[in-house]
Amino acid sequence: MSNTDFALAVEDLTVAFDGFKAIDSLTLYVDRNELRVIIGPxxxxxxTLLDLICGKTKASAGSIKFKNTELTGMAEHKRVRLGIGRKFQTPSIYENLSVFQNLEVSYPSGRSVLGALAFKCTDQVKARVQVVAEDIGLADRLQTEAGLLSHGQKQWLEIGMLLMQEPELLMLDEPIAGMSSRERELTAELLKRISQNRAVIVIEHDMDFVAQIAHKVTVMHQGKILAEGPMDKVQADPKVIDVYLGH
Ligand SMILES: Nc1ncnc2c1ncn2[C@@H]1O[C@H](COP(=O)(O)OP(=O)(O)OP(=O)(O)O)[C@@H](O)[C@H]1O
Structure with a gap:
């Protein structure tokens, strides 16, 4: 039985590639307003789990419910429209456009008739760009060409482009890779801020960063969940030390 209060309910999810189960009967629930970190070797x-949730990969069996709507079998772009955003490791920003323009083009126009009408209301778009730019710490860089931003700022801009669509579930794969320590601190603050009104799932290897941001940690191993809970409990779990943290 699913608990409909969860933002995301993954149940008995399996995907096999040529018989190899990369995800093996996995069950995972993520709350609304929760920042969950997934770690593991x-x-x-x-x-693969994030690929299944966003629709890049098709499940072999099991269920993925987002706000109680079944996602398996739904096309990737429809999942985006439902409110799922995914950030990959390499930023896919428009380097020749300004920060403002990058955010502006990310404003959802086709989500609904209302969305299409709203697109014509440029004041509304501008207001949204301003809110997001402040969220990602780029409000004083709106006219800067995106290609001139630092590596960290590019990553934040891409997060901002996803935020323009007001996702209710945002998934990020190693968001601090290649960042300076100051950029890491700012990213931790950013992620904490944006998880106040949406579910966020982060894949991360840097344990100090995980400890800073995670509400709860899920440890994966061989396509299954090895442990789950608060960071201190997970870190002290002998099974986790054995397969991951001890290495
Ligand atoms: N499309 C695919 N075809 C075949 N095998 C795949 C495919 N995608 C993933 N796999 C395999 O599934 C397993 C899980 O891979 P996945 O990339 O999800 O692991 P990960 O936990 O994200 O690892 P990392 O920390 O290195 O990114 C690996 O053995 C991988 O080779």
Whole structure:
């Protein structure tokens, strides 16, 4: 039985590639307004799990419900429209456009008739760009060409482009890779801020960063969940130390 209060309910999810189960009967629930971090050794299935949730990969069996709507079998763009945003490791911003323009083009126009009408209301778009730019710490860079931003700022801009669509579930794969320590601190603050009104799932290897941001940690191993709970409990779990943290 699913609990309909969860933002995301994944139940008995399995995907097999040529008989190899990269995700193996996995069950996971994420609350609304929760920041969940997924950790685990290379090949544990973390990225594949996010691929299944966003629709990049098709499940072999099991269920993925978002706000109680079944996602398996639904096309990727429809999942985006339902409110699922996914950020990959390499930023896919428009380098030749300004920060403002990057955010502006990300304003959802086709989500609904109302959305299409709203697109014509440029004041509304501008207001949304301003809110998001402040959220991602780029409000004083709106006219800067995106290609001139630092690596960290590019990552934040891409998060901002996703935020323009007001996703209710945002998934990020190793968001601090390649960032300076100051950029990491700012990213931790950003993620904490944006998880106040949406569910956020982050895949991360940096344990200090995980400890800073996670409400709850899920440890994956061989396509299954090895442990789940608050960071201190997970870190002290001998099974987790054995397969991941001890290495
Ligand atoms: N499209 C695919 N075809 C075949 N095998 C795949 C495919 N995608 C993933 N796999 C396999 O599934 C397993 C899980 O991979 P996945 O990338 O999800 O792990 P991960 O936990 O994200 O690892 P990392 O921390 O290295 O990113 C790996 O053994 C991988 O080789």
């Amino acid at each position: 290379n090949g544990a299935g973390k990225t």
